[in-house]
Amino acid sequence: MNGLQDFWVYLASTPLLGLSLTLLAYIAAYQFFVWRHYAPWANPLMWATALVVGVLLISQTDYRTYFEGAQFIHFLLGPSVVAMALLLWTYWPRIRRQAVPLLIASLAGGAAAVFSAVALAWMLGIPREVILSLIPKSVTTPVAMGIGIKIGAEPSLVAAFVVITGVTGAMIYRWVFALGRIRSNVAKGYALGTASHGIGTAAALQFNSTAGTYAALAMVLQSVLAALLIPLLFHLFI
């Protein structure tokens, strides 16, 4: 028993623990996702996260220890976003023709997500500082944090809401699109990128490459528009 514990302490002190735990959880969750025929409730990100959190809680490992290893995977997000340039480049002639409709959809979709969240939270009597942290929730994390600071939101809450919004979008999109009779991959992808930033884009890339491209584009446009408009509108009206 002691030997095992020593081994665990050794593992936890190297990046091996966080790295292999993340990969194992993802591979298992992805197999499950394939086995369930890509059902939205079997979303690999959600189940892999649940698995990792479960293991960390049972083994009483804190998040910081885990992140020591997992940061190597986390770091790859940067180059992956840069790699989305390839999607933009491939679809550029088509995107340029559709610039105006896409811009309108970004503005309206982003505004709809923000206003419905704020209005609903206000009706439910959620405190003001929490409502402020809801505003940048549809934007990719680093941009959302920047916006949050400008409007006086709580940074840790902002980050949590961004992640939850992303995972929510990845889990509910199929039902929402079926309910709304949204069939084109362009509309599906663009909606996912607008409402659920990078995590929505990851989900879109998993079901169709056209959807993935439009999701990546929507994510970028949403973060640019939000970074410019939210602080401006906020200081004008509140």
Next chain:
Amino acid sequence: MNSMMPLKGFTVLLLFQAAGELLARIAYLPFPGPVLGMLLLAPCLVSRAIREPVEACANFLLSHLSLLFIPVSVGLMTQLTLLRAHGIQLVLVLIISCAVGLLVTGWLLSWLLPADGEAQEPTVKSSEEKSKAAKQESAS
């Protein structure tokens, strides 16, 4: 394919990310370095010397993008008490507003770009498309 290709591609991606970070710092832009790096790289892909290595690497990175979000998503465990304090109402707000965002964007685009079919052949196949193609092959 040249075995150096994915490695070169990864190097290109890192260099453009660094260029993006640098640009954000110098010009005080409120955007993350990787997003600027993407915008800088897109026009440079006209050059085959840059595009081919990037293609070799991008497929690998983008087909399992969800994996890369796990560390951040696990970080929610540090916010559990905060989230619990505001309870189920907050979850409700997040789910409903996300659905509203998806619907409004989806409807608007279906209406504004009605004839948008799947005319263009995709270059990056998603895992689901691949598995569908494999199924069709095995069925025929």
